[in-house]
Amino acid sequence: MLIETKGLKKVFKSRGKEVEAVRGVDLAVKEGEVFGLLGPNGAGKTTTMRMLSTLIEPTEGEATVCGHDLARDAAGVRRDIGYVGQAGGTWGEVTAREELVMQGRLYGMSKKRAQARAADVLESFQLSEYADRNVKTYSGGQKRRLDIALGIMHEPKLLFLDEPTTGLDPQSRAHMWDEVRALRDRGTAIFLTTHYLDEADALCDRLAIIDHGEIVAEGTPLALKKEVAGDVVAVGVTDRAAEARDLFDAKDFVREVEAGEPDPATGVAVLRLYVDDGAAALPELLRTLDGASISPASIELHRPSLDDVFLKQTGRSLREEK
């Protein structure tokens, strides 16, 4: 295990009030995997990452990172990890090459070694062309690539990425995903935070969903979704939503019904039915509605998404938060 935490907790004190940002997190990250921490803003993702990367001290709990005890051997942790914060960490008036060489030297490389490694890294991140220009002239995507390049300058076993694609255009975002996969394929484990469902789904080998400072689910994206149900049928009804809900609830093949609030504009309330086989369930569901003379406003059948997982665990949709 590259990361193992036990009851990791962080309490911030501000103006006499105590805020529990992270309330006892247990995590395990394996070698060579992309591990995602998915959750809405303010869920405690960044705080957890900042604790694991030695930037802030946990209030309680224990953690081992790359074999080093977080509390006793922060220096050991720092040697073996790379970290790329949300802000990135480059300065506009410096060139990419200068920053990379400096970064290498901060990790104890000789000047010669740092220069050689910087040239390699610039090449592999397609930055050679701009290497000797000041960072302030870079595009968002180029700057983000440099941020990551700085993070892996010393070939860490584990790279922390805090919201790596926030603020990037779709193309740069796709590039970033490729970079992350390429790093993983070369043996670097990645720990990233994200509030994008598609990113967690497509990029992460395993993930944990965090809400209000607590892990609510953990597993591979597939397993998490399977746990929710084989399929989700979303039925929109304009009135008698409670009645429809009870009817569906009584059916054996419906594992669970999640009733949403009626939309204020259209008056349509969406009932989400978790079923094993959507295609088989659909005719029966329609018959049930017909039998009670309830006419549906809409019916959708879809594979469960991570949002369904989040919704099931927290009762809220991650999508609505955005």
Place this chain on the structure above:
Amino acid sequence: MKVVRDTWLVYSRAMKLNLKQPVWLIVMLVQPIYFLFLFAPLLEPMDGMPGFENGAMETFVPGLIIMMALFGSAFVGFGLIAELRQGVIERMRVTPISRVALMLGRTFATVSTTLFQSLALVLLAALTGKLDIYWAGVGLMLLIVMLTAFMLAALSLGLAIILKSEDAMGPVINTLVQPIMLISGIMLPMIMAPAWLQNVADFNPFYYAVQASRDLFAGNLGTDYVWQAPVILGALTILLVWWATRKFARAVA
């Protein structure tokens, strides 16, 4: 040693940034040059009067240099706030770099630029031909100037980490530096002040810095100020560097 090496790395980075924009080194000289040419002539008739026994210009120029060190270094925190916002400091704090080095490297860079500016100012003053310069004393005076810059840079960097915003930093630094400057006798010697103000000045470390600089500049190496200033400034420097380093180690950007 790791601390020395890391300090050197941070120092070279800061100096490289300074040298990329040499215009700032010149801009920081503009204010003292104004004082040298537009204010100093007002003091010329005071030559030989109480407080100006060493000569009018010989008294004013060392004070001017301390003032430049004061302003030049008290505002370095502004640069740090920008770096904090860009995540530069956070990035470096995740590396195994020595925490002391993060602070010391930047402080030494400020000392270097202050030294350069002080030398430039002494040379400019010498060119006016209105004062006698005792060069060995000037060398020793520069040590006092460096200590002053070192101490204030540490204070400014520590404050920057606490305040984290330029909007808060400006008023705080001004509130702190203005009175320190006024009761240090930079403009006019404190001997002209009423007794109560002189008593207040006795508690101002920069008063000693100014007086010692004047004595050294004029070649009076044996006065009390000459040993008091380095002792007081040295102790404060150690205290502030320790304090600022702690702030650096714990900073939450």
